[in-house]
Amino acid sequence: xxxxxxxxxxxxxxxxxxxxxxxxxxxxxxxxxxxxxxxxxxxxxxxxxxxxxxxxxxxxxxxxxxxxxxxxxxxxxxxxxxxxxxxxxxxxxxxxxxxxxxxxxxxxxxxxxxxxxxxxxxxxxxxxxxxxxxxxxxxxxxxxxxxxxxxxxxxxxxxxxxxxxxxxxxxxxxxxxxxxxxxxxxxxxxxxxxxxxxxxxxxxxxxxxxxxxxxxxxxxxxxxxxxxxxxxxxxxxxxxxxxxxxxxxxxxxxxxxxxxxxxxxxxxxxxxxxxxxxxxxxxxxxxxxxxxxxxxxxxxxxxxxxxxxxxxxxxxxxxxxxxxxxxxxxxxxxxxxxxxxxxxxxxxxxxxxxxxxxxxxxxxxxxxxxxxxxxxxxxxxxxxxxxxxxxxxxxxxxxxxxxxxxxxxxxxxxxxxxxxxxxxx
Numbered sequence: 001x002x003x004x005x006x007x008x009x010x011x012x013x014x015x016x017x018x019x020x021x022x023x024x025x026x027x028x029x030x031x032x033x034x035x036x037x038x039x040x041x042x043x044x045x046x047x048x049x050x051x052x053x054x055x056x057x058x059x060x061x062x063x064x065x066x067x068x069x070x071x072x073x074x075x076x077x078x079x080x081x082x083x084x085x086x087x088x089x090x091x092x093x094x095x096x097x098x099x100x101x102x103x104x105x106x107x108x109x110x111x112x113x114x115x116x117x118x119x120x121x122x123x124x125x126x127x128x129x130x131x132x133x134x135x136x137x138x139x140x141x142x143x144x145x146x147x148x149x150x151x152x153x154x155x156x157x158x159x160x161x162x163x164x165x166x167x168x169x170x171x172x173x174x175x176x177x178x179x180x181x182x183x184x185x186x187x188x189x190x191x192x193x194x195x196x197x198x199x200x201x202x203x204x205x206x207x208x209x210x211x212x213x214x215x216x217x218x219x220x221x222x223x224x225x226x227x228x229x230x231x232x233x234x235x236x237x238x239x240x241x242x243x244x245x246x247x248x249x250x251x252x253x254x255x256x257x258x259x260x261x262x263x264x265x266x267x268x269x270x271x272x273x274x275x276x277x278x279x280x281x282x283x284x285x286x287x288x289x290x291x292x293x294x295x296x297x298x299x300x301x302x303x304x305x306x307x308x309x310x311x312x313x314x315x316x317x318x319x320x321x322x323x324x325x326x327x328x329x330x331x332x333x334x335x336x337x338x339x340x341x342x343x344x345x346x347x348x349x350x351x352x353x354x355x356x357x358x359x360x361x362x363x364x365x366x367x368x369x370x371x372x373x374x375x376x377x378x379x380x381x382x383x384x385x386x387x388x389x390x391x392x393x394x395x396x397x398x399x400x401x402x403x404x405x406x407x408x409x410x411x412x413x414x415x416x417x418x419x420x421x422x423x424x425x
Contacts, residue, residue, distance in 0.1 A: 007242070009047035014243030016041055021248040030251060035203060035402055037248070043205050043219055044198035047239075048229050056081045056227075057099060059182030063107070064171065064317075066099055066181045071314045076101055077216055079227060080181055091195065091220045091227065099181050100215065102292070105283045105313040107184050167320035195220045198228060203402055204409075209233050210399035215292075233394035234377065240397070241372035244365060252401070253365035260364060260400045263381050263390030270390060272297050275305060275332035279316075282308045282331055293378050295355065295388060296331045302387040304355045304380055306335045312351065315341070350376045357382045358392070364400065367392055 006012035020037040028036060055078040057066050070078060077100035085094045170176055195218045196205060208214045209231070219229040243249040257263070271289045273282040274297050282294060295304035308331065315322075315338045322337045323329050329337075335351065342349050357380050358367055367379055371394065381390040 010239040010242035013041070013045060013047070013239055014246045014249060016045070017243070018246050018248050031403060034248070034252065035405065038202035038206060038402060041202040042198060043196050043200050043202060043229075043231065046202070046205070046219070046229060046231055047235075049235070054227060054230055057181055058083045059096060059180065061181050062177055063104070063179045063181060063184070064177050067104060067314060067317045070099075070101065071318050076232075076311050079218055079230075082182070089225060091224055094225060095195075095218070095227070096182060098216070098218075099184075101311045101313050102215075102286075103184065104317075105310055106287055165324050167316045168324060171317055171320050195227070196231070197222055204412075205231060206236065206398055206402045207404050207408070209236060210395050210402070211404055213290075213395065233398060234375075236398055237368055237394050238372050240368050240401075244369065249365075253368065254363050256361050256363055257358070257367065257381070257392070258360045262360075262364070262396060262400065263392050264396055265390050267389045270295070270388060272301075272304075272388070273308070273331050274301060275299065276330050279308070279329045279331050279334035282334075283310070283313055286310050292393070295380055295391070296335060297388070302385075304357075304382075304388050305332070307350070307355055307376075307378070307380075308334070309350075309377065312338070350374060355380060357386070359383075360389070364397065368397060371397070 006015050017034075017037045020040055021033060024033040024036050055069065055073050055075055057069055057078045057080050059080050060083050061069070070076070077098050079095045080097045080099055082089075082094055082096045194208070194214060196208075198219060198221055205217060208217055216230055216232040218227045219231060220227055240249070240253075244253065271285055271291050271294045273285060273294055276299070282296070285294060286292065293307055293309035296306040296308060297303065298305050312334075315334075319338075319341050322341045323333075326333055326337070338351055342352055353374065356370060356374055356376055358370065360381060370379060371377070378391050378393045380388050381392060383389050
């Protein structure tokens with residue numbers, strides 16, 4: 001019987017994995033077979049992003065312009081192109097970093113530290129000085145794992161409370177309009193600018209997107225002068241969704257979450273914010289804990305009524321006027337204001353949906369299909385009463401697909417990215 005043609009470029013990758021799976025050494029475990037399959041496929045084979053999705057931001061763009069570009073194109077991050085580099089420069093000289101909403105959120109919080117020390121932009125009465133008064137002084141320290149954490153002098157909710165007019169004042173300031181993205185790219189990145197070469201393997205790519213916490217990976221040709229592709233955690237999970245039905249995928253995808261050790265985080269470790277806490281507290285916690293989103297809990301603290309992601313910081317900066325009647329912007333107030341704004345603008349967004357949940361007995365295939373169809377980055381695990389028990393992210397999914405062989409990366413990371421504490425490099 002003739003095999004049906006792959007329905008998409010992503011499904012074609014799945015068929016390549018299937019061919020390799022069938023000829024893999026029989027003594028290998030299923031996990032080792034998957035590693036072997038992905039080691040034999042170059043990242044050049046990964047489906048190309050649409051040209052409109054490969055967004056570059058010039059280094060002389062203002063922070064205001066950068067936020068607008070990311071928001072308009074509905075992307076979380078983009079490479080920063082050095083406008084001073086000659087046209088024929090190689091990619092390594094042409095790009096100076098990655099700008100992300102995570103870095104922009106960190107920049108906002110960091111201004112309080114700058115103001116406390118009397119540095120640029122912190123004159124009395126300026127938006128930054130007001131931020132200091134409300135958030136306290138922040139300092140940055142690097143943990144043993146290499147992640148940058150933010151600590152504040154004040155941990156109270158009052159310290160994170162700002163009035164509804166605050167962000168309108170901030171975004172209309174010359175300081176915000178004149179700060180160049182090139183000036184903050186080196187200090188406030190969630191991850192370094194680490195590019196894959198087209199000859200690198202899927203295994204390398206999958207490990208970087210999971211264990212090594214990269215959100216997106218530019219792909220370049222050796223000696224080339226441009227980015228050929230950008231691979232994200234979302235695009236990998238979409239690829240997996242297109243592989244449903246293939247024997248190799250079903251042997252892995254039909255496992256229950258609890259069989260795979262998911263959720264990884266215990267219920268008492270779930271990072272969350274209550275509905276009546278300030279929304280800035282949510283972004284502060286994301287930076288302190290190194291997470292990309294968190295649930296907004298009801299007054300009982302047991303059930304999630306919404307989700308705030310690091311990307312949602314855009315709504316504080318692109319639509320500040322929607323909060324002007326709020327005395328204090330709480331997490332619930334933020335969700336309500338943004339939902340009303342999105343409905344008025346007829347914009348589609350995960351923020352308009354109810355919280356997407358699952359159970360521990362669901363299969364990883366179920367979760368992949370939900371994440372892909374809803375275009376979300378996390379799903380909350382609940383018990384039979386609907387109480388939150390944990391969270392599963394795109395990174396968690398990918399981390400259960402492959403494992404890192406001992407000494408796999410060698411000197412790959414030298415001077416590029418801090419290694420996780422359990423690295424086998």
